Amino acid sequence: MTVMGLDNARTYYGEVLTSSGDLRTDACATAEAPPLAVRQALAQVHDEVCARYYGCGLVAPQALEGARILDLGCGSGQDVYVLAQLTGPAGHVVGVDATPQQLDVARRHEAWHAEKFGYPSSNVTFLDGDIARLEDLDLEPGSFDVIVSNCVINLVEDKAAVFAAAWRLLKPGGELYFSDVYADRRVPDALRRDPVLHGECLAGALYWGDFLSLAKAAGFGDPRLVSDRPLGLNDLRVKEMVAPIVFFSATYRLFKLEDLEPACEDYGQAVRYLGTIPGSPEVFTLDKHHAIETGRMFPVCGNTWRMLAESRLAPHFAFMGDRSRHFGVFKGCGLDLPFSPPAEAGVAGGCC
The missing domain is CATH 3.40.5.100 (Ribosomal Protein L9; domain 1)
Structure with a gap:
């Protein structure tokens, strides 16, 4: 992120928001019903972790047993702890976030979750870092089976850097499976600079055509749309500010496969x-x-x-x-x- 974008995200998610109930839109809320395995895993996650959840979709693809997973913008760790159960004790989940207050919550309950899951030791790691500068972290290229992100890439100005890093960190055949907010047209610069719209995941929403171009430029040919929904803007002022732009929450899966065809x-x-x-x-x-x-x-x-x-x-x-x-x-x-x-x-x- 730029310093402005990073600082605004830290302030908004670390100080302005104290729970998901403080949100002014449903951009950072998950509407779809989780499958049974995810519901069962969520029931095992600490209440304080769940209360600070701001995701917009489900980022738990199937067949994760024993997988090594990276969560970009993990926040308080809800998705990390869900995925830690789906991978089993042989897998490992690394969460990266730049908001100290969120990471404090995630780390505070690490031992509690390991005991709750019946694991001999914790299979999660939380790192303090900017997902637009993943090269600054000690992450081995080609070491992850799956990379997930839940309504965070929109907060980053240099989105190309995120997609490029994901390609570098994934194993061949691995996938980037993520939910985020998109727009049916490009968001004007004046709106992109608004701190509330930025914190509510609207200012940084990609026009869907630009997303496809960025993903393919990073190497991810043929991005696949998994699910989507139009966003509800509950705050009248926000709704009037962004009209007539239509926003969507969408989940995509991008496979690290060389030379996929364009059609x-x-x-x-x-x-x-x-x-x-x-x-x-x-x-x-x-x-x-x-x-x-x-x-x-x-x-x-x-x-x-x-x-x-x-x-x-x-x-x-x-x-x-x-x-x-x-x-x-x-x-x-x-x-x-x-x-x-x-x-x-x-x-x-x-x-x-």
């Missing part, structure tokens, strides 16, 4: 889900457009094939076909607004 190319390939991912015996949802039922032959593009075959998800699938014959692009993939718009907006959304 959904058809090679006649298919996968069959084995139903073996915990919590998903009947269907596995890769993204908003790929819900793969157990046992069914499921045609996929070359990129989707690689996301499944060259990641930690591979043991849970059978793979058919190769890339020896090209059948052109899959029909129906466009470049329109990918998010589901609010009913009153009248904007066509979705791709595929």
Whole structure:
């Protein structure tokens, strides 16, 4: 972050906000219902940690047993402690945050959580740092299976640095799985400098087209939208300030795979889900457009094939076909607004 952005985030999340009830919009609140495993894990997290939670989505992808995970902007540690349970004692979760008050809460309950989880020792680490300057931390390149972030990248001015660092720190086939706030157009400079809009995760929201460009420039070809929702602006003054911009909370997954293609190319390939991912015996949802039922032959593009075959998800699938014959692009993939718009907006959304 810039000094101004970093200082404002520290002040807003360390001093202005004392709990999620102080928020003036629902940008930093999670609306979707967590799956059972996540609900059970949340029940094991200390109340004080949960009270200082400001995330906008769910950042717990599946198949995390034994994984090494990095949480960018971990705050008081709620997601870290949820993920620590999903990885099991053989996994490890590293949380990075720049707000001392938040980290104090997270660290204060580290031993409590290890005992609560029944682990012989803590499997989490909290680091004080700026996620736009991850090179300043002693993190080994290519050492993480998954990187998550929950409504924090919007607070950073140098977003390109965050995506570049994530690419560098992930293992080949690893993924950046994160929730954040996006806009249907570029936010004007005058609004981007407002400290309340910045703290409420609106001022720094990326125009979705700029996000796609930044992600691809860092190496993450073919970003996949997992879920999205239009944001509710509960504060009338805030709503009037930002009108007519429409904001969305969205979760994306970006795989570290070299040379993904820019379109959904058809090679006649298919996968069959084995139903073996915990919590998903009947269907596995890769993204908003790929819900793969157990046992069914499921045609996929070359990129989707690689996301499944060259990641930690591979043991849970059978793979058919190769890339020896090209059948052109899959029909129906466009470049329109990918998010589901609010009913009153009248904007066509979705791709595929």
